[in-house]
Amino acid sequence: MAFVDRLECSRCGDSLQADRLANTCPKCESPLLVRYDLHEIKRNLKKTDLLDRPSDMWRYLEVLPVLSEQEIVSLGEGFTALLPLHRLGQDSGFSRLYLKDEALNPTGSFKARGLSAAVSMARKLGAEQLCIPTAGNAGGALAAYAARAGVAAHVFMPRDTPQANYFETLVAGAQVVQVDGLISDAARLMQEQMRQNQWFDCSTLKEPYRIEGKKTMGLELAEQFGWTLPDVIVYPTGGGTGLIGMWKAFQELDGLGWIDSQRPRMVSVQASGCAPIVKAFHEGADTSQFWEGAATFSSGLRVPKALGDFLILSALRESQGTAVAVSDEETYQAILEVGAREGIFLCPEGATCWAAVKKLRKEGWLSPDQSIVLFNTGAGHKYLDSIRQFEETRGGKARAGLEA
Amino acid sequence: MAFVDRLECSRCGDSLQADRLANTCPKCESPLLVRYDLHEIKRNLKKTDLLDRPSDMWRYLEVLPVLSEQEIVSLGEGFTALLPLHRLGQDSGFSRLYLKDEALNPTGSFKARGLSAAVSMARKLGAEQLCIPTAGNAGGALAAYAARAGVAAHVFMPRDTPQANYFETLVAGAQVVQVDGLISDAARLMQEQMRQNQWFDCSTLKEPYRIEGKKTMGLELAEQFGWTLPDVIVYPTGGGTGLIGMWKAFQELDGLGWIDSQRPRMVSVQASGCAPIVKAFHEGADTSQFWEGAATFSSGLRVPKALGDFLILSALRESQGTAVAVSDEETYQAILEVGAREGIFLCPEGATCWAAVKKLRKEGWLSPDQSIVLFNTGAGHKYLDSIRQFEETRGGKARAGLEA
Numbered sequence: 001m002a003f004v005d006r007l008e009c010s011r012c013g014d015s016l017q018a019d020r021l022a023n024t025c026p027k028c029e030s031p032l033l034v035r036y037d038l039h040e041i042k043r044n045l046k047k048t049d050l051l052d053r054p055s056d057m058w059r060y061l062e063v064l065p066v067l068s069e070q071e072i073v074s075l076g077e078g079f080t081a082l083l084p085l086h087r088l089g090q091d092s093g094f095s096r097l098y099l100k101d102e103a104l105n106p107t108g109s110f111k112a113r114g115l116s117a118a119v120s121m122a123r124k125l126g127a128e129q130l131c132i133p134t135a136g137n138a139g140g141a142l143a144a145y146a147a148r149a150g151v152a153a154h155v156f157m158p159r160d161t162p163q164a165n166y167f168e169t170l171v172a173g174a175q176v177v178q179v180d181g182l183i184s185d186a187a188r189l190m191q192e193q194m195r196q197n198q199w200f201d202c203s204t205l206k207e208p209y210r211i212e213g214k215k216t217m218g219l220e221l222a223e224q225f226g227w228t229l230p231d232v233i234v235y236p237t238g239g240g241t242g243l244i245g246m247w248k249a250f251q252e253l254d255g256l257g258w259i260d261s262q263r264p265r266m267v268s269v270q271a272s273g274c275a276p277i278v279k280a281f282h283e284g285a286d287t288s289q290f291w292e293g294a295a296t297f298s299s300g301l302r303v304p305k306a307l308g309d310f311l312i313l314s315a316l317r318e319s320q321g322t323a324v325a326v327s328d329e330e331t332y333q334a335i336l337e338v339g340a341r342e343g344i345f346l347c348p349e350g351a352t353c354w355a356a357v358k359k360l361r362k363e364g365w366l367s368p369d370q371s372i373v374l375f376n377t378g379a380g381h382k383y384l385d386s387i388r389q390f391e392e393t394r395g396g397k398a399r400a401g402l403e404a
Numbered sequence: 405m406a407f408v409d410r411l412e413c414s415r416c417g418d419s420l421q422a423d424r425l426a427n428t429c430p431k432c433e434s435p436l437l438v439r440y441d442l443h444e445i446k447r448n449l450k451k452t453d454l455l456d457r458p459s460d461m462w463r464y465l466e467v468l469p470v471l472s473e474q475e476i477v478s479l480g481e482g483f484t485a486l487l488p489l490h491r492l493g494q495d496s497g498f499s500r501l502y503l504k505d506e507a508l509n510p511t512g513s514f515k516a517r518g519l520s521a522a523v524s525m526a527r528k529l530g531a532e533q534l535c536i537p538t539a540g541n542a543g544g545a546l547a548a549y550a551a552r553a554g555v556a557a558h559v560f561m562p563r564d565t566p567q568a569n570y571f572e573t574l575v576a577g578a579q580v581v582q583v584d585g586l587i588s589d590a591a592r593l594m595q596e597q598m599r600q601n602q603w604f605d606c607s608t609l610k611e612p613y614r615i616e617g618k619k620t621m622g623l624e625l626a627e628q629f630g631w632t633l634p635d636v637i638v639y640p641t642g643g644g645t646g647l648i649g650m651w652k653a654f655q656e657l658d659g660l661g662w663i664d665s666q667r668p669r670m671v672s673v674q675a676s677g678c679a680p681i682v683k684a685f686h687e688g689a690d691t692s693q694f695w696e697g698a699a700t701f702s703s704g705l706r707v708p709k710a711l712g713d714f715l716i717l718s719a720l721r722e723s724q725g726t727a728v729a730v731s732d733e734e735t736y737q738a739i740l741e742v743g744a745r746e747g748i749f750l751c752p753e754g755a756t757c758w759a760a761v762k763k764l765r766k767e768g769w770l771s772p773d774q775s776i777v778l779f780n781t782g783a784g785h786k787y788l789d790s791i792r793q794f795e796e797t798r799g800g801k802a803r804a805g806l807e808a
Contacts, residue, residue: 051455051456052455055459055483056485074487075485075487075505075747075748076484076485076487076505076508079459080480081460081478081479081480081510083478083479083480087552087554101479101480101510103510103512104480104508104509104510105508106485106505106507106508106748107749108507108512108783108785143747144747144748144749145747146747147743147744147745147746147747148491148746148747148748149747150491163788164785164788167749167784167785167788167791168749168784168785171739171740171743171744171749171784172743172744172747172749173740173743173744335575336575336577339551339575339576339577340551340575340576340577341551342551342552343479343547343548343549343550343551343552343576344479344510344548344552345511345548345571345572345575345576379512379783379785380571380572380575381512381568381571381572381783381785381786382785384567384568384571384788387571
């Protein structure tokens, strides 16, 4: 094991050794990425080696940062189902529509992957107090993995974060601070206390390992498609670590010679009440601007400014992808539609993907024969209060009883 | 494929052909069990064949009732993580303590397994309208798999069932009837409408295939322990299908020669507010009596009388197991303890297992070196309202903020 070569700044390219706790690049404060000795991995790992590996994300141990199985802090994250959506596909004329269902993760969310990797590495490198600002699920996941690892967690979340996130964080024994405002306000408050107490910052892309966990979504897609990739990936984008991570995974798999140079078109979906990436993409900008007054019931998408915005935008463009904003009403309808047709209770963030696919189909951007993967990033039942609140605001009744 | 030999009555032993829709035994109204041609399976299946099978419960296709992959109605159920509980084990002196985490299933509950199998077979055999009385998660799972299969579902649940179950059932487009009373009252009301409308009854053990889905928990345990079995299995028991199913799975694996004759001691855990199996077990009875005034916040355990009680009791005795009742307060404390020590947000039913293990340890029934598996049957975040309500009833504050 141990094929990590170095940490590399995603902007200025500067290198750092990976043997100690690190946050962002000391020179330019941009996200650090883990670089592997792919040549050496290629000599040591064959696809068939995976056959008797555990059915979780740690099956890809050689391209992950930990040295040994003992270092892994795991709750069984990853290797989630890739579900064909036959009925929804038939309705809308797609023959190869799939859902990667991340609700099947511990804590009911894709955040488990990133925090499993981050907490494993933080503990290994000596951190004892971890902190995070969160739009919801990341806080729950940090609390869970910190408890599992026996280290302390301090979670800062907006007061109107879904109750499930608040509860799960408390149940895992973390300190929870509820903040009036958005994740950006939570981050500001956290940073003051972090400096005073010497906590380790686990914010998205402010440490190099959450992205390593998230990239396993890309590794799994490749394996599940028989070491090819789908034509299009549609991904709900808050902080965007998953999208950046998958893009990195594809480069690494290509470097290993496990896939060819064909890449999926990457599509970022955001809520029209908070769409900084969509705006920047269509304006041709390289970075996004802080989105004032962010508001959407897709709580995970209430991220006014992503630290890795330039990496997201670059992946969208390199892949000839696009970015789409959908309204909360469209998202709500998508929850009901996918529920009734496929029996899957999407989280609002996941539902934005189906709303976006319908738009892109209408515009002719997507064609019926393409293989398309939507991401459901979490379990719908973690969002009962947000959905109910949206129904109240909305007034109408989409469906008898659902507002009860 | 197609190694099903017949359906066999679990009480009178009568045989039926498996080629048409069936409920209970036409002669004595007891549950029907699927019997396989194990000799033929033995010739056709090797353990190594499983290596490249999908990582869900359908990897065991030969010992399951469907004929082909096309017949399977799946949302990615099963092959859930078996998590070692090192920290909790150290606290309490157990060296081999494990949790089988069924929260990692679609719909966030172990009910997905049984309903995946039942809906697959019901659709195959021509049913178009399915109905179920439910204490909660089974209704959500039936609704989900029915939507996925394109058949209708009618779900009857107590009005005080957790909101997550009500919501998920509606989102999947099922008809939901809320009933003042318990699952037994819901069942009575359902039966009237069922007869009028010719719906197919998917109640626990009133059709033969839910148990086939549930038994995969036993198949997985055997595979995950390297084709041996743990010393003790601790299982929260409402309808008890999972326990009966695992016991059946072990017999079948023995018949295939994949495991030896050693069996785990099976432990049924119930809530002290509804403990008919515990009572019957300690009174030496072969069947249970209807439990009057059932009340517990472990909603899945509010089953006053299980149709398969005699099968549960017989498995407990054959295995030299036992039955334990725990109070809601003990269950609540177990949720907090497992949350803080292992980062896992257990559902109340799952938490009863940890409360029971502590009791059995104190009594000397369990010893430190035994391998012990607890079952967490669902995701804690589906129970926010039940937990909050329990905290209110209770008055006290176990932990700052958790009552918010």
